[in-house]
Amino acid sequence: MNTNLIILGAGGRMGSTLIRLAANSNDLTIAAAVEPKTRFVSNLPEHCVVAANLEDCIEKFPHAVIIDFTSASSTMENAKLAARYKNPLVIGTTGLNAEEKKQLAEYAKQTPIMMSPNMSVGINVLLDILPKLTAMLGADYDTELMEIHHNLKKDAPSGTALRLAEAVAEGKKTKLEDVACYHREGIIGERPANEIGIQTLRGGDVVGVHTVYYMGAGERIEITHHAHSRENFAGGALRAARWLAKQEAGRLYSMHDVLKG
Ligand SMILES: NC(=O)C1=CN([C@@H]2O[C@H](COP(=O)(O)OP(=O)(O)OC[C@H]3O[C@@H](n4cnc5c(N)ncnc54)[C@H](O)[C@@H]3O)[C@@H](O)[C@H]2O)C=CC1
Numbered sequence: 001m002n003t004n005l006i007i008l009g010a011g012g013r014m015g016s017t018l019i020r021l022a023a024n025s026n027d028l029t030i031a032a033a034v035e036p037k038t039r040f041v042s043n044l045p046e047h048c049v050v051a052a053n054l055e056d057c058i059e060k061f062p063h064a065v066i067i068d069f070t071s072a073s074s075t076m077e078n079a080k081l082a083a084r085y086k087n088p089l090v091i092g093t094t095g096l097n098a099e100e101k102k103q104l105a106e107y108a109k110q111t112p113i114m115m116s117p118n119m120s121v122g123i124n125v126l127l128d129i130l131p132k133l134t135a136m137l138g139a140d141y142d143t144e145l146m147e148i149h150h151n152l153k154k155d156a157p158s159g160t161a162l163r164l165a166e167a168v169a170e171g172k173k174t175k176l177e178d179v180a181c182y183h184r185e186g187i188i189g190e191r192p193a194n195e196i197g198i199q200t201l202r203g204g205d206v207v208g209v210h211t212v213y214y215m216g217a218g219e220r221i222e223i224t225h226h227a228h229s230r231e232n233f234a235g236g237a238l239r240a241a242r243w244l245a246k247q248e249a250g251r252l253y254s255m256h257d258v259l260k261g
């Protein structure tokens with residue numbers, strides 16, 4: 001089966017990687033590339049439409065799967081359009097707040113939507129394991145997370161770090177918002193036992209590093225995921241697009257659903 005794609009943020013780091021990978025596949029067609037800075041879009045296949053915004057082209061491509069790696073505010077506008085025109089939507093954008101995620105769950109009742117802050121297999125397998133690992137280690141192990149990304153990243157902490165921290169909180173049978181600590185400075189006192197610390201580092205061209213630490217008496221576990229390139233994320237997003245094209249609307253899907261098949 002051939003799947004038509006509309007790639008949003010086509011001139012960006014993820015958008016351009018998606019175009020390169022999709023153009024080399026046998027079962028995907030890039031129908032449209034959307035990017036306000038159209039001069040940054042390159043390497044497009046013949047017949048691909050270029051538009052400055054989704055509204056200008058969505059009507060031409062009913063059923064095309066939209067892939068969105070843009071910014072939180074753009075994603076919300078794009079999701080509204082996808083819901084209106086019933087196009088499936090894969091969202092990789094991070095930095096969305098709780099209210100925006102709630103709104104996306106509403107749109108997902110109108111059209112199939114899959115959202116994941118990290119499209120890699122490794123991180124998603126880790127997300128499955130962390131609640132159990134955290135519960136097995138128990139309250140004697142202090143849990144902290146650290147993420148490192150390139151100096152052009154706009155949101156912090158990364159969407160992945162927040163999702164990993166939620167999985168840890170689940171294992172501790174608590175809510176992340178009740179125990180998260182994003183900043184330490186000055187005379188802060190002893191570390192509360194149930195706290196989950198989340199620290200952000202930024203620099204250079206780091207694609208993405210996430211570490212979860214479990215620190216106990218006399219031992220420490222560190223689990224680190226290194227993304228070697230953006231192809232890893234783009235490959236996951238294309239896999240999600242193929243899968244989503246066959247799904248019904250109903251609830252907000254995740255990469256877990258995609259990997260389950
Ligand atoms: N879920 C995942 O696996 C991954 C998620 N991300 C997330 O994806 C997002 C984008 O990351 P990058 O590609 O590094 O950023 P980027 O800044 O290189 O690219 C974003 C592009 O979107 C364009 N854009 C802005 N508004 C738009 C609109 N309304 N319609 C179409 N295009 C629009 C911008 O002009 C820009 O070219 C970020 O939120 C990032 O955290 C990044 C990598 C992996």
Ligand SMILES: O=C(O)C1=N[C@H](C(=O)O)C[C@H](O)C1
Pocket residue numbers: 094117118149153154157158159160161207208209227
């Ligand atoms: O902005 C990025 O680059 C990345 N963002 C995602 C996030 O915020 O988790 C995923 C990945 O680590 C790269």
